[in-house]
């Protein structure tokens with residue numbers, strides 16, 4: 365393409381404008397055209413655009429309409445910021461946009477963002493990967509209009525007993541809670557539902573697989589919420605007086621030698637080793653017991 369502009373597919377984070385990356389903000393400020401997902405990206409973020417930039421909200425635009433605005437702008441030598449919620453690589457419908465950009469030989473770049481999953485973990489003050497509790501996070505959704513590929517049903521995934529982060533599914537809370545219990549998660553497994561994290565109306569609902577669905581119904585949450593399931597979101601883990609025994613990572617232990625530090629020699633620890641956790645670490649988690 366001659367005189368071609370460039371497209372930036374930008375992850376805007378969960379909503380709080382301060383969770384934009386510096387790069388995302390700079391690109392929004394300098395772009396000629398802004399197309400932002402106005403269902404989950406606040407107007408304030410689009411508002412970083414320079415005076416005179418063309419701004420479109422994409423929630424009522426089709427893919428064809430979005431790409432037609434994008435391709436015309438690029439042909440005119442303009443820069444386009446396509447702003448999406450969270451990180452574009454998760455449920456971002458980015459592949460179909462990239463395929464069109466590829467076929468039209470348009471220069472484009474993806475700017476990662478803070479996924480709602482990580483913003484929710486921050487609000488909950490949880491570590492999604494706790495030694496001896498869960499070292500695996502599964503990001504998924506419940507089956508709805510979009511069919512799940514074979515082997516990816518919640519029941520299949522539940523077999524791992526890991527931390528589950530479930531997108532796009534809060535309307536199916538009763539079904540999810542039942543399925544997970546049938547798959548072996550104990551009824552008292554902690555669950556947190558975080559509605560519109562990073563927005564002024566943010567709401568956190570905590571419960572267990574037994575009671576979370578009713579709590580979500582009572583709060584009238586029907587969209588834009590994340591569900592996080594597993595012992596990693598057990599609020600007692602944070603409470604030093606709860607009696608919960610927490611296995612402590614050796615990452616910063618003065619007694620432990622690893623790649624970047626010898627025992628008793630202080631700083632510069634890093635976590636790229638598989639053996640950073642104490643072999644004698646105490647087991648206290650309750651993984652699903654499978655029939």
Ligand SMILES: C[S@@+](CC[C@H](N)C(=O)[O-])C[C@H]1O[C@@H](n2cnc3c(N)ncnc32)[C@H](O)[C@@H]1O
Pocket residue numbers: 378379404449450451452453454455456478479480481530531532533558559560561562563587588589590591
């Ligand atoms: C189309 S997906 C986009 C996910 C996004 N790419 C991300 O990384 O967070 C939309 C779903 O993500 C979750 N989500 C996105 N933003 C959220 C927010 N601010 N608070 C809670 N959940 C959010 C909800 O499950 C919502 O239904």
